[in-house]
Amino acid sequence: MQDRLLELVGYNCRQVSTFMGAKFAKKMAKIGLRRMEFAVLMLVRENEQINQKRLAEVIQVAPSNLNLVLDRLESVGWLVRYRNPIDKRSQFVKLTLRGIRKCRSAEIAAIETENEITASLSASERSELVRLLRKVHLEARPRLEIN
């Protein structure tokens, strides 16, 4: 049926990503978030003084596109931008209290989706899958210290 395609890591990865993504997007929509916004909230929550450039690198989105995401998150009051006093070109971002609450609900929904989708894997299979994906990603983007 699709033997040649199913030999490719790239194809399988995209299939799983598309399927999980659609499922996750629906859950996020219920709490008023898009997938990209979820990743931004999570990352900002864990990194108090991250700037936009760094954020864009880690999350793999063009700075111009990240900017639009931040505009929206800021306009609904889940996040604020403020100038770096040391280097006034850059801006830091941080979550508001409401942003932190929103992020928490989103994280719960994310873990739910995660468990639904990986239900067929044993605990060790699941962690092996994560390990291999990270290895591919880490090796392929050596300049970026993503950990």
Place this chain on the structure above:
Amino acid sequence: MQDRLLELVGYNCRQVSTFMGAKFAKKMAKIGLRRMEFAVLMLVRENEQINQKRLAEVIQVAPSNLNLVLDRLESVGWLVRYRNPIDKRSQFVKLTLRGIRKCRSAEIAAIETENEITASLSASERSELVRLLRKVHLEARPRLEIN
């Protein structure tokens, strides 16, 4: 940095998929193809009498969107649609000779990207990664016999 996100299969999968996808898309662009079109060509090549509904299911795209892809592939002469004589509602698709040649070049480019990206994995790690991704996908979409 991104500890919580990196525990999620979904997030890692998307990161790898995005990164590989961008790399692959550039290669495809050089030979005048988009990613989605590659998958369609590959699948049609392997399945002589597949109809559009089935194709859409396997490839995880809405029939309406697949239709646009097929329109383009047909307009450039890589693929033809023809009515199923048994059930005139459905149409089969098949590759032209030029489509088969195009598909072959695309496949070579795909395998190149694949090897570049998974260079850090051993042969057994690579096949384990494919196995786990397929297991997730297969279990999550039980109705669809994707093999």
Place this chain on the structure above:
DNA sequence: TATTGTTATACTCTATAACTATA
């Protein structure tokens, strides 16, 4: 000159509803 962020724009991908022709 180089970097950070911003604006503008276009393309790809995804999702949904309404329609047609056949069954």
Place this chain on the structure above:
DNA sequence: TATAGTTATAGAGTATAACAATA
């Protein structure tokens, strides 16, 4: 009534270039 395909349209994600402010 139901199904395969089609048309139209909107939203989300991605990519690129040009610009302002700052270094």
